[in-house]
Each structure stands twice: as C-alpha cells, then as structure tokens.
Amino acid sequence: MFNRLTGRKKALAGCFILFLSFITLSACSGGESERSDSADTPAPISILAPLHFPQTPSAELIAEIERLTGTQLNITWVPEGVYTDKMNTALTTGSLGKVTFVKFTDYNPVKNMIRSGAFWEIGPYLAKFPNLSQLNAAILKQTSVDGGIYGLYTERPASRQGIIIRKDWLEKLHLSPPGTLEELYEVMKQFTTNDPDGNGKADTLGLVDRNDLVYGVFKTLSSYFGTPNNWKIEEGQFIPEFATPEYMDTMNFMRKLYKEQIINQDFALTSKEVQRDKFIRGTAGIFIGSMTDVQRLSIEAKAINPKAELTLINRIKGPDGYKVWSIPKYNGLYLFSRKAIATEQELKQVLGFFDRTMDEDVANLMAYGFEGRHYKLDGYGKVILPEETSQLRVYEVNPLNSLMIADVGNLHIKEVAQKEQLTALADQLSRDNEQFLVDDPTVSLTSPTYDEKNAELSAIIADATYNYILGNIDATGFAGEVEKWRNSGGSLIIQEYAEAEAKVRGVEE
Numbered sequence: 001m002f003n004r005l006t007g008r009k010k011a012l013a014g015c016f017i018l019f020l021s022f023i024t025l026s027a028c029s030g031g032e033s034e035r036s037d038s039a040d041t042p043a044p045i046s047i048l049a050p051l052h053f054p055q056t057p058s059a060e061l062i063a064e065i066e067r068l069t070g071t072q073l074n075i076t077w078v079p080e081g082v083y084t085d086k087m088n089t090a091l092t093t094g095s096l097g098k099v100t101f102v103k104f105t106d107y108n109p110v111k112n113m114i115r116s117g118a119f120w121e122i123g124p125y126l127a128k129f130p131n132l133s134q135l136n137a138a139i140l141k142q143t144s145v146d147g148g149i150y151g152l153y154t155e156r157p158a159s160r161q162g163i164i165i166r167k168d169w170l171e172k173l174h175l176s177p178p179g180t181l182e183e184l185y186e187v188m189k190q191f192t193t194n195d196p197d198g199n200g201k202a203d204t205l206g207l208v209d210r211n212d213l214v215y216g217v218f219k220t221l222s223s224y225f226g227t228p229n230n231w232k233i234e235e236g237q238f239i240p241e242f243a244t245p246e247y248m249d250t251m252n253f254m255r256k257l258y259k260e261q262i263i264n265q266d267f268a269l270t271s272k273e274v275q276r277d278k279f280i281r282g283t284a285g286i287f288i289g290s291m292t293d294v295q296r297l298s299i300e301a302k303a304i305n306p307k308a309e310l311t312l313i314n315r316i317k318g319p320d321g322y323k324v325w326s327i328p329k330y331n332g333l334y335l336f337s338r339k340a341i342a343t344e345q346e347l348k349q350v351l352g353f354f355d356r357t358m359d360e361d362v363a364n365l366m367a368y369g370f371e372g373r374h375y376k377l378d379g380y381g382k383v384i385l386p387e388e389t390s391q392l393r394v395y396e397v398n399p400l401n402s403l404m405i406a407d408v409g410n411l412h413i414k415e416v417a418q419k420e421q422l423t424a425l426a427d428q429l430s431r432d433n434e435q436f437l438v439d440d441p442t443v444s445l446t447s448p449t450y451d452e453k454n455a456e457l458s459a460i461i462a463d464a465t466y467n468y469i470l471g472n473i474d475a476t477g478f479a480g481e482v483e484k485w486r487n488s489g490g491s492l493i494i495q496e497y498a499e500a501e502a503k504v505r506g507v508e509e
Contacts (some may be wrong), residue, residue, distance in 0.1 A: 151333025
C-alpha cells in the first residue's frame with residue numbers, strides 16, 4: 001500500500017533547518033498614519049516565507065528594500081515543497097516568528113489557533129495605514145475568522161491552472177494541440193511511444209506529476225472531468241468531491257496513464273523539484289499546473305536543449321464543457337504571532353513595514369527589480385520586460401513575489417507595456433479561465449470539525465486516491481475509505497456546512 005504522503009513529507013522536512021531570523025524595522029514618520037516615528041527604537045521582527053524558486057532573491061535587492069524601508073531584513077525562506085511541514089512544526093512547537101505566511105490550502109487548520117488567541121486581530125489597525133486601509137474589503141471578508149481580520153493577504157488570479165506542453169514535440173509528431181480529454185490522452189500516448197525527441201530511444205513520457213493532489217496534475221485534470229471544487233451542493237446536501245462519479249472518472253484516467261506507463265511511475269513520491277527537472281530535461285512532454293511557471297521552465301529547458309519550445313493550453317473540453325477549479329482571490333496570508341509580538345506598538349511597527357512595501361518605490365522594486373538591470377521604461381512610464389533579462393528576473397526578482405501584499409490591486413505598481421511572449425500568454429489564458437471557473441461553495445462557510453480534523457481526514461482520502469490509481473485497491477476499497485472518512489468526522493462536517501449555509505441563506509433572505 002502507498003505510504004502516507006504526510007510521513008514522506010515529514011522525512012523531507014527534516015532536511016531543512018527552520019531558522020526564524022530577526023528583522024530590525026524602523027519606520028517612517030508620517031502625519032496621522034501609524035508608520036513609526038524614525039526616532040523610535042525599531043522592534044526586531046522575524047518572517048517565515050515560502051520560496052518558489054531555486055534560490056533566494058538578490059542580496060542587492062534585499063539591501064535596497066532595507067534602505068528604503070529603514071529595515072534590516074533576515075528572512076527565513078523555506079522551499080515551497082516542504083513549507084507546510086515547516087510551518088506546522090513552528091506552530092506545534094510554539095516557535096513561531098513574529099510573521100508567518102500560511103498558504104490558502106493550510107488556512108482552515110490554523111483557524112483554531114486563531115480562535116485560541118495565538119495571533120493578533122489586525123482588522124482594527126488597518127485604517128491607520130495609508131496602503132493597508134485600501135485593501136480589498138471583499139477579500140478581507142473571505143479571509144476572516146468569526147468576523148475578525150487576522151492576516152494580510154497575498155493576491156492571485158482565481159485560476160492560473162492549465163497545461164504546459166512541448167510545442168516542438170507536437171510539431172515533430174505532426175500533432176495538433178489537444179482540445180479534449182480524448183485528444184489529451186492521445187498526445188500523452190504519442191509522446192510516450194513515438195520518440196518525440198528523435199533520439200531513437202524509448203525514454204520519454206507523456207506526463208510528469210508529483211505528490212500533490214491539489215497543485216499537481218490531479219485537481220486540474222479532475223476539473224476537466226467536471227469534478228466539483230472540493231464540494232458540491234445538491235438538493236440542499238453537501239457532497240464531497242471524492243464521492244462524485246467525476247472524481248472516480250479522473251482516478252480511472254490516471255490509473256490508465258499509470259498502467260500504460262504514460263506517467264512517471266514514482267509520481268506519488270515525486271517532489272515538485274524532481275517533477276520540474278524531469279520536464280526541463282525532456283523526460284516528459286506535458287506539465288500540468290500553474291501556467292505562470294512557463295517562462296522559467298522555458299529558460300531552464302532551453303539551457304539544456306536550445307531547440308526546446310513550450311506553449312500553453314488552458315481549454316480542455318470535458319463532459320460538461322470547459323471547467324477549471326478556482327481559489328478565492330488570495331493564495332495565502334501573513335499572520336502575526338501574539339507570543340512573538342508582545343505589544344501593540346510592536347505590532348504597529350510590523351504592520352508599518354508591510355504598509356511601506358506597498359508604496360510605489362518599494363512595490364515596483366519587489367515586482368520588477370532595478371530599472372536598467374531587470375526592466376526598462378517606455379516613453380509613457382510603463383514597464384518593458386525584455387526577453388534578454390528574463391532569466392535574471394526569474395532568479396533575482398521573482399522570489400520576492402511571496403512577500404508582496406495585494407499586488408494585483410496595488411495601483412502603485414507600474415503597468416507593464418511589454419512582457420516576454422510566454423508570460424503574456426500565461427496572463428491572457430489565466431484571464432480566459434475566468435469564463436469557466438468552478439468555485440468552492442464552502443469558502444465563506446465554517447465547519448469546526450473541518451477546521452479541527454481536516455488534516456487527518458484528508459490523509460484518508462489522499463492515501464485512498466493514490467492507492468486506487470496505483471492499483472492497490474479497487475472501487476469497493478475506495479468506497480470503504482470514503483465511508484471511513486464519514487465515520488471519522490466527515491458526516492459531521494457535511495452537517496455543519498449545511499447548517500452554516502442555511503444560516504447564511506436565512507440572513508440573506
């Protein structure tokens with residue numbers, strides 16, 4: 001049977017040392033705002049942030065942010081693949097820094113810690129800051145816990161999910177870009193069996209995946225099949241996605257790919273880093289995930305094989321037409337520890353730093369880097385992102401995106417007049433996704449049992465899903481695991497969501 005993903009991640013997580021550093025934050029004086037007076041002694045702070053790139057941001061950029069904000073930064077960057085484990089370790093051991101990023105997918109289990117008083121409620125302070133006071137009220141409401149605002153959100157489009165595919169392989173095999181599930185399977189099969197790299201060896205795969213049922217292949221593929229986004233409401237009843245025929249259809253599709261060796265056979269144990277490496281080295285021809293990864297993947301693939309060409313697909317027609325799962329307009333929150341931030345004044349200084357990062361000079365530095373080195377300006381003051389500086393930005397600038405608060409809605413960030421071709425295409429197709437989003441109906445609802453037991457219950461379904469795809473259990477065995485989920489608290493979650501939805505509906509009526 002498949003070993004639990006959570007156990008494997010914990011083993012990996014042991015390879016990294018969680019070192020929560022301290023930042024000295026001074027402030028700017030300023031009228032009626034709560035940005036601290038420069039004469040004050042700045043309070044040290046520590047930040048735990050996810051790293052989505054191979055290396056941390058440019059030391060020169062960090063130094064310039066320090067200069068502009070009056071801050072000495074020493075941020076703990078944790079690779080995204082093990083971030084959840086490292087964050088959970090900090091939570092359970094009481095070793096939280098002053099500021100901790102919590103991914104959207106990890107937020108519900110953290111809510112009980114919020115209710116227990118582990119984090120500051122920052123809502124009452126936001127109006128005191130020029131930029132934080134302008135945060136999107138609707139998004140803040142989505143992040144709220146029992147009506148309170150506890151975090152500063154990082155903003156993202158509702159869905160950037162799609163397919164990154166080897167365009168040169170399509171052309172070599174005289175194949176058209178797939179537009180349906182049947183065509184997608186056929187392309188994957190041809191990529192596996194028909195020597196798309198032309199080296200005369202049977203050494204290619206149609207698809208490469210990793211041990212992540214959400215941001216890996218599975219959830220995006222399942223939305224193509226018409227699977228609901230976590231939950232569906234039918235005749236007033238909440239039905240979990242894994243209890244639907246569409247989820248089973250997706251598992252059967254993946255099971256077929258596995259049996260026919262069209263997908264990497266170790267996908268259930270593969271990290272994101274290894275998945276990316278297999279794709280850029282030409283082991284596989286399709287990568288399903290965030291389309292915004294395409295520019296970096298293209299740079300890395302061309303460094304190995306200059307003839308490698310990538311393109312994007314966001315529309316795969318399934319039984320119910322075009323569908324793609326979505327998240328709310330935030331993908332995570334920065335929370336502020338009550339244990340590590342002892343006083344209200346200290347909290348204001350920390351919030352003042354984040355407020356300052358939204359000003360024009362700092363925000364554009366974090367978004368684009370140094371003018372002349374990383375980007376140019378046209379005659380109208382708009383940003384030009386040249387292809388020739390793309391690699392430099394990927395490695396030096398882009399890791400800073402994790403620190404940017406509400407960047408999509410920040411009017412201080414300069415408009416881009418010209419982007420790299422693949423980046424522009426990713427943005428265009430992400431906007432196109434807005435036409436056929438599948439939303440999670442429980443986003444604004446609360447289930448105390450879900451908040452408390454979701455990690456344990458999700459492991460039951462994750463293990464069952466992998467075991468079904470790998471052929472270790474059949475449909476009856478999977479149904480038994482779903483029943484185990486229900487008996488372990490799932491039925492109570494269903495009941496609580498129904499009650500919460502009825503309450504909301506009653507208020508609206």
